Amino acid sequence: MGFVTGLKCVMCGGVYGTRVPYTCPHCGITGILDVQYDYAAAGRALTRRALAGRPLSHWRYRELLPLRVGAAVPSASVGWTPIMEARALARHLGIRALYLKDDGRNPTASFKDRASSVGVARALEKRARAIACASTGNAASSLAGMAASAGLRSFIFVPERAPEAKVAQLLVFGATVFRVRGAYEDAWELCRQACERWGWYNRNCAVNPYLVEGKKTCGLEICEQMRWQPPEWVAVSVGDGCTIAGIWKGFREMKALGLIRRTPKMLGVQAEGAAPVTRAFHSGAALEPVQARTIADSICVGLPRNWKKAVDAVRESGGTMVNVSDDEILEAIGCTGRLAGVFAEPAAAAAVAGLRRALADQIIPRRAAALAVITGSGLKDVRSAARAVSGPHEIAPSLDQVAEVVESQRHEEQEDH
Numbered sequence: 119m120g121f122v123t124g125l126k127c128v129m130c131g132g133v134y135g136t137r138v139p140y141t142c143p144h145c146g147i148t149g150i151l152d153v154q155y156d157y158a159a160a161g162r163a164l165t166r167r168a169l170a171g172r173p174l175s176h177w178r179y180r181e182l183l184p185l186r187v188g189a190a191v192p193s194a195s196v197g198w199t200p201i202m203e204a205r206a207l208a209r210h211l212g213i214r215a216l217y218l219k220d221d222g223r224n225p226t227a228s229f230k231d232r233a234s235s236v237g238v239a240r241a242l243e244k245r246a247r248a249i250a251c252a253s254t255g256n257a258a259s260s261l262a263g264m265a266a267s268a269g270l271r272s273f274i275f276v277p278e279r280a281p282e283a284k285v286a287q288l289l290v291f292g293a294t295v296f297r298v299r300g301a302y303e304d305a306w307e308l309c310r311q312a313c314e315r316w317g318w319y320n321r322n323c324a325v326n327p328y329l330v331e332g333k334k335t336c337g338l339e340i341c342e343q344m345r346w347q348p349p350e351w352v353a354v355s356v357g358d359g360c361t362i363a364g365i366w367k368g369f370r371e372m373k374a375l376g377l378i379r380r381t382p383k384m385l386g387v388q389a390e391g392a393a394p395v396t397r398a399f400h401s402g403a404a405l406e407p408v409q410a411r412t413i414a415d416s417i418c419v420g421l422p423r424n425w426k427k428a429v430d431a432v433r434e435s436g437g438t439m440v441n442v443s444d445d446e447i448l449e450a451i452g453c454t455g456r457l458a459g460v461f462a463e464p465a466a467a468a469a470v471a472g473l474r475r476a477l478a479d480q481i482i483p484r485r486a487a488a489l490a491v492i493t494g495s496g497l498k499d500v501r502s503a504a505r506a507v508s509g510p511h512e513i514a515p516s517l518d519q520v521a522e523v524v525e526s527q528r529h530e531e532q533e534d535h
């Protein structure tokens with residue numbers, strides 16, 4: 119399989135061949151496996167020059183993906199999302215330079231497309247008849263969309279309280295959706311059993327070692343798009359933990375290949391009401407599950423399965439972790455939209471809120487440059503967005519009433535200056 123040499127358990131360090139289907143045979147479900155590559159060989163093929171002529175999607179990094187040469191991939195264009203400098207937002211936060219990488223511009227409007235597209239490519243390679251996952255959120259809609267673009271069937275297990283809008287997105291992509299009367303854990307277990315029984319490919323990130331490889335392409339892209347000089351800090355929100363671990367792996371690999379000299383420090387951001395990873399990071403102890411509660415549904419995870427990978431990644435980078443309140447997240451949705459023109463869902467805005475917090479706490483110096491990964495589009499959760507802003511001006515069809523609003527805004531602006 120390309121340049122892959124084996125799979126290494128993050129718990130016991132055991133190394134296995136790629137025939138092991140999902141998790142470590144010794145550690146069981148907690149033994150998450152990490153894909154290892156022959157970097158010397160990959161580096162000879164993946165040069166700056168070779169990259170210059172490749173398609174502008176995340177498949178340009180094929181030497182660092184767990185796929186055969188010439189493997190079939192979904193036709194949707196995943197990755198190579200824009201990075202923009204956000205000057206007004208940088209001034210608002212009080213930092214010298216701020217960049218946003220807008221991953222809400224992926225085909226199904228979230229970062230999860232990076233992982234799902236690799237999962238679907240793997241399923242095609244294994245000639246699986248279908249692909250499945252248990253999720254209420256972006257992982258599910260992304261899988262359904264990527265499967266549809268590759269002509270593969272998808273089966274999605276959602277808990278009873280899954281939001282209507284997200285179920286609609288799944289159905290539009292043609293997924294068979296099972297709404298399971300029970301909690302998320304019930305849906306997850308049922309999905310695992312169904313995959314075993316019918317031979318479907320299991321997309322659940324917690325057990326599948328290949329998906330995170332798709333996530334790391336965000337880190338690879340940041341290096342290349344910033345002309346091999348990534349900023350000093352990169353902020354990423356953390357739920358399960360596999361996104362931040364994936365992005366860090368991308369930076370580490372770029373360094374291993376000699377394409378960058380200095381890796382960024384990772385700022386992991388959790389919501390105050392769902393922060394078991396931050397706690398484990400600062401205490402050094404094993405993770406204690408919590409009863410999670412936050413407006414940022416995509417990072418509302420009480421029992422994260424990739425916490426160890428996330429903690430190790432942040433530590434290795436020399437970075438740290440902070441928490442932000444729901445109010446800070448709402449403020450970040452507003453200022454990221456107003457000052458940078460980027461509409462972020464709550465979990466994505468959390469990264470911006472985290473930078474603000476880290477600047478206030480003097481963890482990040484004001485003379486630094488930082489990048490926030492905007493992991494999902496605000497259109498995913500319009501109801502939360504509405505809470506972040508004031509409503510429209512209700513008026514009759516009369517120019518006088520427009521004038522009243524315009525005049526009062528002019529007064530406000532004068533008072534501000």
Ligand SMILES: *Cc1c(COP(=O)(O)O)cnc(C)c1O
Nearest residue numbers: 357358359360361416465493494
């Ligand atoms: C899944 C997700 C995250 C967090 O990723 P984890 O791997 O769960 O830590 C952040 N933002 C958005 C929009 C997501 O969908």
